[in-house]
Amino acid sequence: MRPHRHPRTAAALTAAALALAVAACAPEEEAKDRTGEVADAADCATADLPLKQSGVLTVGTDSPAYEPWFSGNDPSNGKGFESAVAYAVADELGFSKDQVKWIKVGFNGLFKPAGTDFDFDINQISITPKRDEVVDFSEGYYAASQAVIALKGSPAADATSLDDLKGLKLGAQTGTTSLTAIRDVIQPDDDPAVLEDTNIAKQELENGQLDAIVADLPTAFYITAVEIPDGQLVGQFQVEGGQTEEFGMLFEQGNKLLPCVNRALETLKSDGTLDDLEQQWLSDTVDVPVLK
Template sequence: MTRLLLASVLALAAGGAFAQDVVRIGTEGAYPPYNFLDDAGNLDGFEIELGREICARAQLTCEFVQNDWDSIIPNLVSGNYDVIMAGMSITPERDEVIDFTQDYYPPTASAYVARSPDVDVTAATVAAQSTTIQAGYIATTGATLVEYATPEETVAAVRNGEADAVFADYDFLVPIVEASGGDLAFVGEGVPLGGGIGAGLRESDAGLRDALDGAIAAMKADGTLNALLGKWFPGEEPPSYDAATQ
């Protein structure tokens, strides 16, 4: 056990990510149920609870930092925090700029929501959050893309008639549709995008990445991650991992 602990410490030190006493995690705080502000103004959500468990397992002292989505990668790269946990899908384009852990939310579909079930999303005006994989996809479809800084603004654009539909993560849209009293509905088929959601890090922080990766893998293997996914994304078929394949 002592040799294993020493090896872990040396590996973390080699990554160059632990000169500071606290690992800072950047999150948006505006994308429920992944991350959001509760009624008291505190960060809460799936990624907040998950991040705390990951840090406890990796024996790291961590704190969360709220940051707007459109500058979340630049502020990681510039050193304002050390990790991103903000509903960020793993894509080849992002992986050219930063590094990622393995996914902690499996690949899933994005979806359209509109006020009318008759909307032709291929010819409509579609709202999406800026610099997301959803915005990138809409730009290729022939629809008119309108981008907004926050996810709440994309939904508001549909409600107030600025857009015909919104395109976003399915699990973000589900509670919004359910709470709309029939005013909003899913339209068309889901669109699989991205390689799941993972934690983003600077390319130079290999030791920190490995520490987080180990904790995520352990949570997949013992079922803890599936329990958190079921808690924050309830439904008939919540997202989950098969421990036997990890």
């Protein structure tokens, strides 16, 4: 419901102001889209990689870290899709598991202009042009639709189209593409609730304060299967002109490690590792109706 793992109004204004300030100050050569840059193997020797801490790959993510992206709220255990992807990238870069250090980074803290303490952050973060003005993204490692979650037997559970949702009270986590999707795609009659994290969103749904919440599809699978017994996955919908959103690893703008991570991701895609990890950790087998 975020990176991916995407604000009360004041927070949104502050984040926007910071984003504009960084974009205005960034050199032109750094402000351009660097997502597709891929380094040559000769430029990615482990000993020569530009790291925050010598000999250690520092990876950021939010806390709590949710299923199915992480398992047991412990990113370091290698379980869950994003944890497994991070370790697969680390391995391609030449790092053993004990050379990977995880740090907590709140989602809204990802876009601060003062620099970062991580080499990259993995947290269901959607790649968008606006964000790409102030940070850099790796190539996408996963594409996901948005999904609507309601309580069984509620009016929202009977929705068969996006129009059926317009008159309902909807909510999503602050700063997430799910929240943007409510505003831009569903366009409800009332402003959506902006919630601090997924736990609050689930609680307000169960308390009847919200008719439905929106999350990325894999998270919605987990919520309805495990966390909310009376929850129902109403349907899924796509954003940005009918294309699913892509999650990318986030880097401080101008970070020279990015092209080497892209090289690692290319390898993991071509040899089938990413597909295998997706099959292992993400629930994509359920036939979910498409809301239009």
